[in-house]
Amino acid sequence: MPKAPIVVDFRHLRCGRCKVALIDALAGVCPICGAEFDGILSNHIGLAEQLHERRNGAGVRQVSSDRLDTAADRSFSKP
Secondary structure, three states, X not given: OOEEEEEEOOOOEEEOOOOOEOOOOOOXXXXXXXXXXXXXXXXXHHHHHHHXXXXXXXXXXXXXXXXXXXXXXXXXXXX
């Protein structure tokens, strides 16, 4: 089964593989492409953490070890 992150922005939750909007933030797999969600990807750390906590509180199992990826994690440091 393919794996993909949930992509979070201010307006939508999307499958990271097929980009379809998700209605259920607690879904374990994409209803369209069948990808199993293995983490959360966002350009806003607060939104990513909020969804991560919501999914953990509901007991949604993450495929990988609680993958939480944000644009802030990939920012460049000034020399």
